[in-house]
Amino acid sequence: MSGAPAxxxxxxxxxxxxKRVIHGLDLRVGAGELYALLGPNGAGKxxxxxxxxxxxxxxxxxxxxFGVDALADPAAAKAITAWxxxxxxxxxxxxxxxxxxxxxxxxxxxxxxxxxEAERLxxxxxxxxxxxxxxxxxxxxxxxxxxxxxxxxxxxxLLVLDEPLTGLDAAMARSVKDMLQEQVRAGATVxxxxxxxxxxxxxxxxxxxxxxxRLLAEGTLAELRERAGSSELSLEExxxxxxxxxxxxx
Amino acid sequence: xxxxxPGSLAWLTLHEIRLAYRSSRAGAKVKALRLLLxxxxxxxxxxxxxxxxxxxxxxxxxxxxxGSAGLAILLTFMMAQSLLGALRTLYTAGDLDxxxxxxxxEGRVVAxxxxxxxxxxxxxxxxxxxxxxxxxALWGHPRLLAVVPMIGAVALVAAxxxxxxxxxxxxxxxxxxxxxxxxxLAAILSGAIFLASQLAGRGASRGNRIAAVAGWMRRTGWGVxxxxxxxxxxxxxxxxxxLACLAVAGLVFWGTARLVRTRFLASRQSAGDRSxxxxxxxxxxxxxxxxxxxxxxxxxxxxxxxxxxxxxxxVLMRLVYLVPLVxxxxxxxxxxxxxxxxLLAGVGAVAAGQLCGSLSWLTxxxxxxxxxxxxxxxxxxxxxRRKLLAALLVALPFALIVPAxxxxxxxxxxxxxxIGAGVAGWAAGSIELRFGKPGHRAxxxxxxxxxxxxxxxxxxxxxxxxxxxxxxxxxx
Numbered sequence: 040m041s042g043a044p045a046x047x048x049x050x051x052x053x054x055x056x057x058k059r060v061i062h063g064l065d066l067r068v069g070a071g072e073l074y075a076l077l078g079p080n081g082a083g084k085x086x087x088x089x090x091x092x093x094x095x096x097x098x099x100x101x102x103x104x105f106g107v108d109a110l111a112d113p114a115a116a117k118a119i120t121a122w123x124x125x126x127x128x129x130x131x132x133x134x135x136x137x138x139x140x141x142x143x144x145x146x147x148x149x150x151x152x153x154x155x156e157a158e159r160l161x162x163x164x165x166x167x168x169x170x171x172x173x174x175x176x177x178x179x180x181x182x183x184x185x186x187x188x189x190x191x192x193x194x195x196x197l198l199v200l201d202e203p204l205t206g207l208d209a210a211m212a213r214s215v216k217d218m219l220q221e222q223v224r225a226g227a228t229v230x231x232x233x234x235x236x237x238x239x240x241x242x243x244x245x246x247x248x249x250x251x252x253r254l255l256a257e258g259t260l261a262e263l264r265e266r267a268g269s270s271e272l273s274l275e276e277x278x279x280x281x282x283x284x285x286x287x288x289x
Numbered sequence: 290x291x292x293x294x295p296g297s298l299a300w301l302t303l304h305e306i307r308l309a310y311r312s313s314r315a316g317a318k319v320k321a322l323r324l325l326l327x328x329x330x331x332x333x334x335x336x337x338x339x340x341x342x343x344x345x346x347x348x349x350x351x352x353x354x355x356g357s358a359g360l361a362i363l364l365t366f367m368m369a370q371s372l373l374g375a376l377r378t379l380y381t382a383g384d385l386d387x388x389x390x391x392x393x394x395e396g397r398v399v400a401x402x403x404x405x406x407x408x409x410x411x412x413x414x415x416x417x418x419x420x421x422x423x424x425x426a427l428w429g430h431p432r433l434l435a436v437v438p439m440i441g442a443v444a445l446v447a448a449x450x451x452x453x454x455x456x457x458x459x460x461x462x463x464x465x466x467x468x469x470x471x472x473x474l475a476a477i478l479s480g481a482i483f484l485a486s487q488l489a490g491r492g493a494s495r496g497n498r499i500a501a502v503a504g505w506m507r508r509t510g511w512g513v514x515x516x517x518x519x520x521x522x523x524x525x526x527x528x529x530x531x532l533a534c535l536a537v538a539g540l541v542f543w544g545t546a547r548l549v550r551t552r553f554l555a556s557r558q559s560a561g562d563r564s565x566x567x568x569x570x571x572x573x574x575x576x577x578x579x580x581x582x583x584x585x586x587x588x589x590x591x592x593x594x595x596x597x598x599x600x601x602x603x604v605l606m607r608l609v610y611l612v613p614l615v616x617x618x619x620x621x622x623x624x625x626x627x628x629x630x631x632l633l634a635g636v637g638a639v640a641a642g643q644l645c646g647s648l649s650w651l652t653x654x655x656x657x658x659x660x661x662x663x664x665x666x667x668x669x670x671x672x673x674r675r676k677l678l679a680a681l682l683v684a685l686p687f688a689l690i691v692p693a694x695x696x697x698x699x700x701x702x703x704x705x706x707x708i709g710a711g712v713a714g715w716a717a718g719s720i721e722l723r724f725g726k727p728g729h730r731a732x733x734x735x736x737x738x739x740x741x742x743x744x745x746x747x748x749x750x751x752x753x754x755x756x757x758x759x760x761x762x763x764x765x
Contacts, residue, residue, distance in 0.1 A: 092664045118666035128661040132596040133589065140578045144585015145665035145672075150578040157578070173596075189661075 043106030045070045045197050045228035046091060051100035053086055053252070060086055061097070061252040068245075070105070070196075073219060073229045075239035078249040079282050084232040085124075087249070088199050091230070092122040104197055118146065121195035125202040127186035131175035135166055135185045138174065139192050146193035153192060160188040164214065179206045187215065191222075198222055200231045204238065216242060240274040250282045296393050298401055305405025306412065309374075331420040338424035346430050346525070350513055354503045356521030357512025362482045363443050367410045369478035371444075371451025374406035376471045379455060379464075379556055389554075399550045407448030407542065411441050432526025439524050439531070442538035449545035456549045459556040472599035476606045582667055583675050590652045590679030600733050604647040605687075608640050628763070630699040634706035635759030637691025642713030642751030644687055648680035649718040650743075651733065654725040677718045684714055701765035709758025716750045 046068040053061035061083050068074045078084045089095040091102060093113045102109040102116075109116035130138060136157060143153030161167045164184040174182055183206065190198065200219075204212045219229050219242060233239055239246055240260060247257040256263055256277075263277050264270050272280075293300040346352060378385065388398045418440065426433035454474065458467040506512050512521060522530035579585050594601060614636045653676050656662065662672055688710040695703035724743040 094660055094663050114666040114668070116666075117664055120664070122660070122664045124660065128658040130589070130593060130657050132593050137589070137592060141585050141589040142661070142665075144579050144582055144589075145662070145667055147580070147582070147666070150580040153580075154578040 043070075043103070044068060045072065045105055046230065047101075047103040048087070048091070049101045049103075051087070051090065051097045051102070053083075053090065053095070053097050059252065061090075064100070064249075064252065064254055066247060066254060066257075068228060068230055070228055071223060071226060072244045073223045073231070073242055075243035075246045076230060076232045076249060077236065077239055077246060077278060078232075082250045082282075083252040084249060085201050086252075088122075088201050088230070088232065092120055092199055093117055094122075118193075119196040121190035121193070121198050123186055123190045123198070123200040123203055125205045127182045128189075129174050129182055129186055132173055134171050134173055135161055135188065136170045138185060139188055142189040143192050148193050156192050156194075157188070160191055164188055180208055180211045183207060184211070184214075187218070191218075194227075196227055198227055198229045200229065202232055202234065204233060204235060236274045236278060246274070248278060248281050255281045296397075298397055298404070301388075301393075301397065301401030302404040302408060305401055306408045309405065309409040310412075327416070327420065331424070334421035334424040335428075337421055338428035341425055342429040346433065350507065352525060353513045353518050353521045354506050356524045357506065357518065358502065360439070360443060360520050360524065361512075363414060363440070364447050365478050365481050367414065367444055367447030368451045368454075369475040370410045370413065371406050371448040372454055372471055372475045372478065373451075374409060374448075375452045375455035376468065376475075378402055378406070379459070379553075380468055395554065396550050399553055400546050403448060403452055403542070403546050403549075403553075406452065407444045410448060411444035414444070415440055435524060435526040435531050438535055439520070442523075442534050443520075445538040445542040449541045452549060452553070453545055456552045456556050460552065464556070469597075469599045473602045476599075476603055480606055480609050582671060583678070586672055586675035587679045587682065590676055591683060593657075594648065594651060594679070594683050597730065600651065600730060603733060604644065604651075607647060608643060611636055611640055630695060630702040631705075631759040631762035633691060633695060634702045634709060634762035635755040637688070637695075637706045638709030638713040638758035639751045639755035640691070641684065641688040641710035642717045642747065642754060644684045644717075645681060645714035646717035646721060646743075646747040646751070647733075648684050649677055649721040650725060650728075651730060652676040652680040653718075653721050654727050655730040655733070656727070657730065659727065673722060677722055680718060681714055688714060699762075702762035705758055705762035705765050709754055709761065713751055713754040713758075716754060717747050720746045720750060 044067050046066065048064055048066040051061055051064040051066075052059065064083075064087065066087075076084050076087065086095060090097050091104070091109070093109060093116065096110070104116040104120055107116045107119070130141075133141065139157040139160070140153065143150075143157070148156070158167070158170075161170050164187065166181065166184055166188070169177070169181065174185055177185070183203070187203070190200075198219075203215050203219075207215065216238065219231065222229055223244075231239075231243075243260075245257065245259055246263060248255045248263075256266060258266070260274060261270075263274075264272055267277055267280065293303065385398070385402065388401075389395060415437075418436065422433055422436045426436070455467065455471055458471055458474075462470060511517050519530040520534055523532075523534040577584075577588060579588065615633065653673055656676075662669070665672075689707075692703045692707040692710065695706055720743055724746065726743065
């Protein structure tokens with residue numbers, strides 16, 4: 040559906056038992072944007088993303104991905120979405136190539152196309168020499184790379200990443216950041232959560248700040264500064280002011 | 290924890306035992322049920338004690354036979370448990386790195402780990418034995434209190450053997466192979482006595498088998514005369530044999546601990562290095578990409594099953610209890626006895642059901658990346674049906690063994706066996722599909738605790754289909 044936002048959340052509520060963790064969340068991410076969702080620990084970032092990718096159902100509200108109602112037609116929404124959690128979803132006993140063959144099969148990617156894409160991705164991620172080694176022998180960073188290749192093999196239109204830089208060395212973190220920008224240049228939409236505010240400051244087109252299940256502020260960095268009434272503030276200062284955690288950091 | 294000097298060997302050992310017991314994920318209800326069972330078991334022990342109060346339990350040949358046999362069984366079980374404990378210490382990211390990074394001497398840390406393995410094993414069997422033995426001892430047979438230190442002695446010897454075996458395996462076949470081979474060896478050790486008695490008794494009834502083993506012990510004098518009877522004499526509370534056993538066990542453990550200390554740490558390091566041999570340049574990389582969901586899911590599941598030989602072996606070990614029936618039936622088939630072919634056909638169906646039940650639990654319920662499947666644009670049921678197909682495909686070669694054996698002897702029974710095996714496999718898989726409970730592959734050995742309805746229904750269905758298969762083969 041052309042012209043539709045990449046992601047639209049309307050009036051999302053989510054409870055875990057008696058505790059409400061998301062309160063009437065409205066969020067809109069345009070196609071081709073790199074959107075950073077920030078918030079302190081326990082703010083509801085991961086829960087929000089898990090609802091977007093269909094791992095958790097909201098108690099109330101609507102989720103649309105490129106105009107597809109993700110709650111009514113989850114398969115259609117999932118077909119164009121990729122999810123990369125902070126803990127890689129891998130099989131230790133499979134090799135990266137076998138893992139990618141499996142993921143491609145799940146997303147229905149034609150075999151020849153998947154094989155070529157797997158080779159391209161593994162070479163790009165500098166994993167080609169290890170393509171036939173089992174994942175159990177890999178470091179955390181290498182496993183994260185394999186999971187990343189799995190997320191990209193079906194060329195998703197919406198890429199959802201939860202703390203993708205956790206546990207990565209500087210070179211690998213740089214590769215992931217480059218990859219995110221490359222995906223956006225290629226027309227994909229990227230939503231990412233991160234605790235590294237500098238990453239959001241440098242890469243994100245728009246930033247959303249969430250706390251206690253509520254979206255506190257949203258916009259470009261300039262818009263957020265304008266709202267705060269100071270063009271000098273760093274994202275870190277804005278974040279700490281908005282979330283009321285300044286005193287804790289001081 | 291009792292007040293012990295922090296950092297001392299006893300303090301570290303108690304820490305190990307506490308960690309081992311807290312690794313159980315049982316909830317409050319299960320713990321309460323266990324406590325209730327223990328109280329009931331102790332009451333049973335008190336009843337036994339009242340019955341044996343006036344029965345003399347001297348180290349007569351009869352006591353020595355059963356004492357020696359019991360100690361041998363205890364030793365193999367404890368060795369298996371110790372081997373698994375050593376493998377866990379070597380391969381899982383526990384607290385060894387933390388302990389070794391502390392200023393405590395390395396030797397003390399390793400000794401505490403080894404004592405922890407022995408202590409955990411001793412306590413497990415103490416819970417099984419002491420609720421009966423202690424009341425009997427206190428009710429007129431005080432010498433039987435020697436069972437308490439003897440359990441400790443056997444645990445020390447078993448731990449020494451188990452740990453030594455683990456280290457020797459790492460040094461000879463490498464860390465990677467040890468992980469699988471060690472688990473297989475532990476499974477063999479656990480079933481060794483049972484299997485040996487089955488084969489020695491050649492399918493005789495339980496009572497006859499025990500009599501056959503006891504007769505062999507009396508004939509050879511093993512465990513009844515001379516030095517080999519000392520452990521059983523120690524068990525009966527004879528002071529000198531008891532002290533000798535304790536001294537030997539302590540010495541064996543001390544020697545092993547000193548001998549393997551540095552090797553254990555080296556093994557731990559090589560266990561951390563799980564690199565595969567590098568492939569030659571230009572070697573073909575292939576993953577058999579498939580356009581369809583069926584190909585992708587079936588290939589993945591079959592690969593995972595075949596790449597964990599220790600789990601596959603445990604699956605097959607669960608069929609060991611059917612061995613005597615197969616032996617009886619097979620011998621009967623050879624002689625042309627009428628009921629034996631149907632019996633073999635029925636056993637084949639039961640085995641196929643059990644096998645498919647275990648394999649389908651592994652493919653359906655023990656999924657390593659459930660979130661990956663949940664975010665994929667395919668229905669859960671479509672994936673699960675294909676996972677079941679993979680389990681049935683892996684089971685197929687094993688399920689064909691009995692029909693293939695019967696084919697030249699009784700083709701009609703072979704056909705009945707084939708159909709029975711197919712139905713039993715399908716039923717077991719369907720039960721898992723409907724009632725299976727998610728779990729981790731590593732918990733396969735504890736699966737029976739995972740989903741009670743699935744286990745119960747699976748067992749009943751396998752027996753029912755086995756009986757029907759036997760009837761069909763009889764009338765065919």
